Amino acid sequence: MDLSTSVVVFLFLTYHLCEAGDRSYNSVLMVSNGGERGEWGQIEFCPKGHAYGFSLKVKTERYQGVIDDDTSLNGIRLHCSSGAVVQSTVGPWGVWTKVKECPTGYLVAFTLKVEAPQGLGDDTAANNIQFQCGDGTVLEGESTNFGTYGDWSKPCPTGAICGIQTKVKDLALGDNTALNDVKFFCCD
Template identity: 80%
Template sequence: MDLSTSAVVFLLLTYHLCEAEHRSYNSILMVSNGGKWGEWGKIEFCPKGHAYGFSLKVQEKQGLTDDDTSLNGIRLHCSTGAVVQSTVGPLGKWTKITECPKGYLVAFALNVEAPQGPGDDTAANNIQFNCGDGTALEGRSTDFGTYGRWSKRCTAGAICGIQTKVEALALALGDNTALNDVRFFCCD
């Protein structure tokens, strides 16, 4: 294979790999009560299909003297068998999958604890989803905070992508949050 043929093969492979990472979406689902700390991570999409379930990475309650981060991550389980996630905090364990009995995820509400001042901040703590068939699902997590208003529903199709806002674990003996906010993307 000569240099020009190698370059063409490389470009074709690069194009297809980039194309697989990005999908066309028709709307973004957001809520207004997300936490204020952290940076937005990379958007991740189901390679094809839609999300029919989710799992959470949760740090259990640490007691009165230790720092709680609570919700550290969200994974989407896709109809093709793929599992996708955006940025995830380092603490906690993954829960078992919670899935729609029929259909796919189409809307969500986020449980967030308001800033605690000198107290222990956790930011996002849990999530609820609505399935296309009307079933409501709730994650298995801590009970800090309260749920805000529901996002809009996917106008067409269902949830196919995720982007999370996570505060990096910066203070070894300080007050850390982890997941603060999330956006979901809808695909036809």
């Protein structure tokens, strides 16, 4: 490894360790079907422990079509074994659903329900999420029916989900999509 490559690797690792605060993580869970719009928010971690459940911020109005703008999924909260609740960037619309909890264990993998870009139509991007618990139970959020589920993420290689980072499109003229994509972080 030459000096310039060493510097790049050092800066990359330093950046990610700083982002993680005092938590270290062993893996990042992603899916390939996330929406393209928006900016990535801050990574937020359970201060201790792992996520045993989640809740969603959802705009659940009837289909608006060309008359108004649908957004559907606006935020995801992780409920941590330490009692903390953490979230990354959240869109401004909707209300929080009840918490969905693993019967035993913690969240270890996910799949995202996303509506493909609609061209001149109304885009909603991410619409719902499913998590797999360590015991194999699958939990699905309460959200709209737009879109389809993509492939499952890889599961946490060890431990369970302990952090979140969301990609959200801010308020804008035209078509708002709110939450477009999400990454989860695994801790031992």
